[in-house]
Amino acid sequence: MSTTKIRTTESKPSRTRRGKRAAKRTRLVQLRFLLPILLVLCAALLVWGLRGHLFSGGPTIENPKVAQLSNLKLPSWVDKEIIPKDSDSRRGEYLEDINGIVIHYVGNPGTSAKQNRNYFANAGTEVNSHFLIGLEGEIVQCLPLEEKSSASNERNRDTISIEVCHPDDTGAFTEQSYASLLKLTTWLCKEIGLSPNQVIRHYDVTGKLCPYYFVNNPAAWQAFQDSLEESLLTTSNQTK
Numbered sequence: 001m002s003t004t005k006i007r008t009t010e011s012k013p014s015r016t017r018r019g020k021r022a023a024k025r026t027r028l029v030q031l032r033f034l035l036p037i038l039l040v041l042c043a044a045l046l047v048w049g050l051r052g053h054l055f056s057g058g059p060t061i062e063n064p065k066v067a068q069l070s071n072l073k074l075p076s077w078v079d080k081e082i083i084p085k086d087s088d089s090r091r092g093e094y095l096e097d098i099n100g101i102v103i104h105y106v107g108n109p110g111t112s113a114k115q116n117r118n119y120f121a122n123a124g125t126e127v128n129s130h131f132l133i134g135l136e137g138e139i140v141q142c143l144p145l146e147e148k149s150s151a152s153n154e155r156n157r158d159t160i161s162i163e164v165c166h167p168d169d170t171g172a173f174t175e176q177s178y179a180s181l182l183k184l185t186t187w188l189c190k191e192i193g194l195s196p197n198q199v200i201r202h203y204d205v206t207g208k209l210c211p212y213y214f215v216n217n218p219a220a221w222q223a224f225q226d227s228l229e230e231s232l233l234t235t236s237n238q239t240k
């Protein structure tokens, strides 16, 4: 009786140890199967989460009208000199909608389109626009159409911005700049499906005296709007 007692007391712990070892083995086997599955799941989630950045270079475009802008091929008379992606003034945000075009003047007499474009790209600059029109009528694109510019305050969210260079303080545009502004706004209105009354001045957004000449001379602004209306009726869109 005493021997049985001893055997029992000796074998009980060893049985428990064997049981524990067996349980540990089972857990290890389960882990060997589960771990790869977990790793694959994590990798899949990571790729899914990053897909926008990996494949399109940013967040996806929500609005279909804005998505169409990204596929629009600009005419050869537009000089594409997009400012670098890491420029301080480039937000990397997509337009939320597209409901208009806002006209500005650069406010820096005698500067060229190229100089203003390089200013947008400078470190610390917080403003930019989609287009710049130079004193000789050259048209420079600084931002992709589907991105938000930093030019028109609360209308940055749903408009394309055009800044025009001017030779002096009156802010009046040269004949060539004026002709290019008319040509570009006509082309954009036709391609995007905007009407002349959706082409506005910065002044109409915030009351800022911009573009100065068109605010100071309402008749000149009216004349531009009339020319745009006529141009939209008569011009077929030039792509060459």
Ligand SMILES: [Zn+2]
Pocket (backbone or CB within 6 Å): 103, 104, 105, 151, 202, 208, 210, 211
């Ligand atoms: Zn302005």
